[in-house]
Amino acid sequence: MSGGKVDIKVVLLGKAYAGKTSLVERFIHNRFVGDTVPYQNVITIGAAFGAKTVTIDNKNVIIGIWDTAGSERYEAMSRIYYRGARAAIVCYDLTDKSSFDRARFWIGELQKHEENCQIYLCGTKYDLVEAEPALRKIDERETRALAIDVRGEVYETSSKTGKDIERIFRKIATDYLATKKEPMTEENPDLVRLRKASKSKKLCAGCKS
Numbered sequence: 001m002s003g004g005k006v007d008i009k010v011v012l013l014g015k016a017y018a019g020k021t022s023l024v025e026r027f028i029h030n031r032f033v034g035d036t037v038p039y040q041n042v043i044t045i046g047a048a049f050g051a052k053t054v055t056i057d058n059k060n061v062i063i064g065i066w067d068t069a070g071s072e073r074y075e076a077m078s079r080i081y082y083r084g085a086r087a088a089i090v091c092y093d094l095t096d097k098s099s100f101d102r103a104r105f106w107i108g109e110l111q112k113h114e115e116n117c118q119i120y121l122c123g124t125k126y127d128l129v130e131a132e133p134a135l136r137k138i139d140e141r142e143t144r145a146l147a148i149d150v151r152g153e154v155y156e157t158s159s160k161t162g163k164d165i166e167r168i169f170r171k172i173a174t175d176y177l178a179t180k181k182e183p184m185t186e187e188n189p190d191l192v193r194l195r196k197a198s199k200s201k202k203l204c205a206g207c208k209s
């Protein structure tokens with residue numbers, strides 16, 4: 001996918017090493033490079049952009065994704081990327097407590113500056129905690145409480161296995177379609193018919209017979 005218009009701007013935010021780039025890689029290219037490429041070689045600098053079309057009920061939605069750099073050094077730049085975003089996937093590494101604090105920081109920023117941006121909470125590296133439950137450092141109750149605060153849902157994903165990655169983006173596209181205003185055109189015959197029907201009702205309300 002190149003150039004063209006996107007329907008939804010999605011931004012990924014979270015601490016460095018939280019797994020943002022891996023999540024985008026899994027979603028767009030269905031691959032996980034994992035340890036075959038050292039992390040030092042894939043650190044995001046500034047931000048990276050990718051896009052993919054998902055189809056919900058026969059409607060295509062082009063999702064444009066800004067994968068921001070997690071390093072605090074690029075914090076000011078990440079702020080530029082979340083401007084005007086319709087959705088934010090705030091990532092934290094399920095095995096790293098400090099990444100959850102950083103997620104809270106980004107949620108605070110979004111709530112302050114981008115009130116129209118829907119937040120989706122994403123705990124990453126689920127495969128690690130599934131294999132070794134003692135590695136889990138973020139309690140599910142804490143994440144649920146935060147989900148209530150952001151009026152959103154929590155996803156626990158794994159870019160290694162693909163768990164729930166597709167689901168999170170499909171939910172974003174579904175939410176977008178649900179809130180999008182339908183244009184009143186012949187392309188949307190149901191709405192045109194509805195409109196005509198209610199107009200003729202109004203006219204008849206004053207009729208004598």
Ligand SMILES: Nc1nc2c(ncn2[C@@H]2O[C@H](COP(=O)(O)OP(=O)(O)OP(=O)(O)O)[C@@H](O)[C@H]2O)c(=O)[nH]1
Nearest residue numbers: 016017018019020021022034044070125158159160
């Ligand atoms: N086991 C496992 N490892 C993962 C998963 N997601 C990411 N990783 C590993 O975690 C490390 C960091 O992942 P990245 O995707 O580069 O993290 P990032 O958040 O984009 O990091 P920055 O670009 O610095 O902000 C890499 O070594 C990944 O291979 C996952 O779901 N499971």
